[in-house]
Amino acid sequence: MDPNLLEQITAARFPTMWAGCIAWSQVLTDWHATAYPSTWAKIQEPSTAAPAQTMTFVAALVASALHISAVEGGADASDGAAVTMIPLHEAARLPMEQGLMLLTSAPVTDPVWPDLPDLIADWRAEGTQAAQTREAALALANRVLVQHAEHAVSLGDRLRDLPRYVQAIERMASAPYPPGPPNTGRARAAVQATSAGIVKQLHMVRSGLGIAQLLGKVTPAERREANLLEAALADSIQLAFAHDASVEQHERAATGAAAVRDHDAEHHTHAGPVAATDARWHADPLGYLRQEYTAYLAGRPQPSAARSRSDGTFHIELTARIRAHHDLPASSVCGQGRHGHNYTITVELTAPAALIDDDVSTQLRIAIGELEHAQGPLAGGGLDTLSDNNVTSDPVPDERWFASWLHQHISARLPHPVGEYVLVQVATDGVGTVPSVHLGAAR
Secondary structure, eight states: OOOHHHHHHHHHHHHSSSHHHHHHHHHHHHHHHHHHHHHHHHHHHHTTOOOOHHHHHHHHHHHHHEEEEEEHOOOOOOTTHHHHHOOOHHHHOTTTOHHHHHHSSSOOOOOTTTTTHHHHHTOOOOOOOHHHHHHHHHHHHHHHHHHHHHOSSSSHHHHHHHHHHHHHHHHHHOOSSSSSSSOHHHHHHHHHOOOOHHHHHHHHHHHHHHHHHHHHHOHHHHHHHHHHHHHHHHHHHHHHHHGGGGHHHHHHHHHHHHHHHHHHHHOOOOSSSOOOOOOOGGTTHHHHHHHHHHHHHHTOHHHHHHSSTTOEEEEEEEEEEOOTTTTTTTGGGGGSSGGGGEEEEEEEEEEEGOOOHHHHHHHHHHHHHHHHTTTSSTSSSGGEEEEEEEETSSOOOOHHHHHHHHHHHHHHTTTTTTGEEEEEEEETSOOOOOOOOEEOOOO
């Protein structure tokens, strides 16, 4: 952390007062989103709100509220020198439900934010997603201002805590979780993560859970995994913020840990050495959570393990079963002969371990899940519907063509050059034919 950060904050000057409001609103918004990720997720996830646009809207609303409060409170020096004097409680009292009023009160012609008129136009957009994005942004902007106002009277007072926030961010990026003895070797590293690592894990698990929900195949184990990661993230955050952690952060960590303990006690699903029903956990749910997260990491496939293989490669194999569309007309390629059978698709990825991480594995699983989904790219038609060619064109969309199409479809979802290491095999169920295979350029 820069030891002169507080001095730099105090001495900060801006082209305009509005520029100062924008700069500090982004700090306040990022600060809140980092300190309360579960709040942001809870407000956005039940809806179709667009996360990136929601974040932009929130920062704009907070900047507009600061701007109005600066003008009304006489803290509107042209160089932004008085911006730190803005009373946060006054900004928090502004009617956030009147979001358009707040945004249009800002100097829309100020060159500091030339895209503001476009942002206002986006705010006026119609449709369900636009409405839910606005609703989420209004709720979050209110949370940002109210919760910062609980810690300080003025913006400057709040920014005096910024160095400690920066330290917490550094701990989230580097401090091992679960907390324990100093890391003395590879064995300990295998069962520790960081807050940032848990966020990444949780994002991937949520993505997979979303696909499973669409497929109607969510298992209790998948739900437990998501709940375990949510609780571990809350615990790691309150540890990173240490004595600066809010009551809400402490309560969220304790509540999440107790939920994991109680679930495991009821379903006998503990993975660690001591069962959830053991008396030691009655008053120590966080201890139980940390035991279970350690067990989760220890039992989870790690890309690092692939790097330790003798040939230096990582291998994953997935299978999908695609049901035939038996109601297709006889003129359809998939309605003729063996094309009326189901397909079994096997996808293998064998690549240098340096190219593979959990994101790649998750994207591969999502791509396979899409193929099996009732509303996926293979639904409602035969092979000929996937091709720009008609059934009399060359090449005919047969199993070999299908394998090639699948390879392109899957590779498009993977970062370059991972797709070149993919092998796709298509087998026609119930028919004694040799499966069709398509190899990536690197296989």
